[in-house]
Amino acid sequence: MIKAPENFIDADGVRQVFAEAKEGRRDFLRKAFVAAGAAGASAAAPRALATANPVDPQGGDPNILELPEHSRGLGQPVATDGYGKPSKYEANVQRRQSPGLTQTTQASVSFAPLQSLFGIVTPSGLHFERHHQGWWDIDPSKHRLMINGSDERLLKKPMVFTLDELMRLPSVSRFHFIECGANTGMEWGNVAVPTCQYSHGMLSCSEFTGVPLKLLFDMAGVDYKKARYVLGEGADGSSMTRTLPMELVESGEVLVAYGQNGEMLRPENGYPLRLVVPGVQGVSWVKYLRRIEVGDQPYGAKDEVLHYIDLMPDGRHRQYTSIQECKSVVTTPSGGQVLLDKGFYNITGLAWSGRGKIKRVDVSVDGGRNWRSARLETPVLSKCLTRFNLDWVWDGKPALIQSRAMDETGYVQPSYRQLRAVRGTRSIYHNNAIQTWLVQESGEVKNVQLAG
Numbered sequence: 001m002i003k004a005p006e007n008f009i010d011a012d013g014v015r016q017v018f019a020e021a022k023e024g025r026r027d028f029l030r031k032a033f034v035a036a037g038a039a040g041a042s043a044a045a046p047r048a049l050a051t052a053n054p055v056d057p058q059g060g061d062p063n064i065l066e067l068p069e070h071s072r073g074l075g076q077p078v079a080t081d082g083y084g085k086p087s088k089y090e091a092n093v094q095r096r097q098s099p100g101l102t103q104t105t106q107a108s109v110s111f112a113p114l115q116s117l118f119g120i121v122t123p124s125g126l127h128f129e130r131h132h133q134g135w136w137d138i139d140p141s142k143h144r145l146m147i148n149g150s151d152e153r154l155l156k157k158p159m160v161f162t163l164d165e166l167m168r169l170p171s172v173s174r175f176h177f178i179e180c181g182a183n184t185g186m187e188w189g190n191v192a193v194p195t196c197q198y199s200h201g202m203l204s205c206s207e208f209t210g211v212p213l214k215l216l217f218d219m220a221g222v223d224y225k226k227a228r229y230v231l232g233e234g235a236d237g238s239s240m241t242r243t244l245p246m247e248l249v250e251s252g253e254v255l256v257a258y259g260q261n262g263e264m265l266r267p268e269n270g271y272p273l274r275l276v277v278p279g280v281q282g283v284s285w286v287k288y289l290r291r292i293e294v295g296d297q298p299y300g301a302k303d304e305v306l307h308y309i310d311l312m313p314d315g316r317h318r319q320y321t322s323i324q325e326c327k328s329v330v331t332t333p334s335g336g337q338v339l340l341d342k343g344f345y346n347i348t349g350l351a352w353s354g355r356g357k358i359k360r361v362d363v364s365v366d367g368g369r370n371w372r373s374a375r376l377e378t379p380v381l382s383k384c385l386t387r388f389n390l391d392w393v394w395d396g397k398p399a400l401i402q403s404r405a406m407d408e409t410g411y412v413q414p415s416y417r418q419l420r421a422v423r424g425t426r427s428i429y430h431n432n433a434i435q436t437w438l439v440q441e442s443g444e445v446k447n448v449q450l451a452g
């Protein structure tokens with residue numbers, strides 16, 4: 001046991017920190033703590049250190065430091081775990097499936113735990129999964145990528161690449177979000193799921209590394225005047241095939257990627273090769289990519305004729321909706337979480353747009369009557385998740401928390417009423433409406449939709 005020096009850190013010392021803070025955020029924080037204190041709420045305001053034992057905050061005598069074992073003994077050796085894992089205390093942070101959502105667990109989805117993540121990057125082991133016929137761990141030495149034309153006038157020289165050959169070519173690395181077109185699909189009719197993991201978790205963001213598809217097309221001698229469509233094909237049993245317009249490839253943004261967050265793609269995410277199609281719905285990001293064909297018309301593959309289409313109010317099906325429109329969600333406080341007491345909270349969330357950068361995110365705590373602009377954290381990148389934060393003092397009364405994002409084109413994320421006026425209620429895909437979380441007096445947070 002060590003005796004703490006007199007006035008080791010005193011309450012005045014703590015006050016001093018606040019006194020030194022300039023106007024603005026720090027000042028807001030100070031006022032928030034004072035307000036919370038005056039209201040008798042202490043959960044958000046840390047106990048002054050002088051009255052707490054800094055080593056064991058729950059401990060008895062504030063002047064006696066009882067060192068825990070980890071401060072006295074020898075820790076674990078290096079490389080016990082050749083590939084590191086999260087702390088055992090984080091074991092509840094998992095991607096989860098929704099039992100009964102699909103008939104088999106191979107043709108299914110696991111959702112990313114958005115409520116537990118910070119910043120913009122999704123750790124690869126928590127990236128959402130969407131497989132139509134299960135995932136594979138394909139031997140990269142046997143994998144090939146073929147590039148061909150539907151007819152020889154469209155492409156001069158069909159080519160087959162090994163992974164080694166692709167990895168010798170000039171590469172680029174870029175941060176992008178991927179969102180399944182069906183994300184938030186269960187909410188079209190009414191609120192369907194309790195947490196943002198299930199309502200918005202078919203969304204992830206990684207740094208992808210690979211070769212621009214345009215480079216491979218140039219090598220193969222594509223005639224860009226005639227070949228206006230591109231077909232990507234996967235090597236799994238789902239025969240995943242999607243048509244892309246050639247303009248996307250010509251922009252240089254479409255990648256044949258092998259890297260994800262500094263290492264090779266995970267098997268669940270398409271190892272060893274996948275298409276990265278920034279801004280476009282997930283289904284077009286073909287995994288286990290084995291073939292790319294150029295053609296002079298859309299291919300009308302099963303996954304673009306039967307699935308990923310939108311049933312409009314007039315009874316017609318809208319096809320080839322590919323760009324994921326501007327959208328956002330507050331991840332804390334969000335459904336399933338509990339606010340322990342009134343006082344200060346950091347409202348945080350994610351915003352993204354398939355059309356470019358996020359320009360602004362407004363947050364309401366009263367169901368859309370009043371809005372305040374949130375802080376956008378850097379980096380703010382194109383077709384990438386953007387993190388936003390906003391200071392909030394909860395007064396203990398019911399609150400309706402919403403976020404509304406705007407992208408650099410000026411497009412503003414719609415309310416459910418605005419979205420349904422155009423789209424009706426019979427869609428499954430492409431729901432980018434404003435999400436509402438109800439904070440109840442008990443502190444419990446619920447998924448709700450506002451009438452009208």
Ligand SMILES: Nc1nc2c(c(=O)[nH]1)N[C@H]1C(S)=C(S)[C@@H](COP(=O)(O)O)O[C@H]1N2
Nearest residue numbers: 128129130131132180234240269282283287
């Ligand atoms: N080969 C192949 N590619 C595929 C799929 C698939 O089942 N097989 N699923 C698609 C769908 S619908 C989505 S949303 C994304 C999901 O990518 P992820 O599993 O890496 O999150 O992959 C797309 N690419």
Ligand SMILES: [Mo]
Nearest residue numbers: 180181282283
């Ligand atoms: Mo998807």
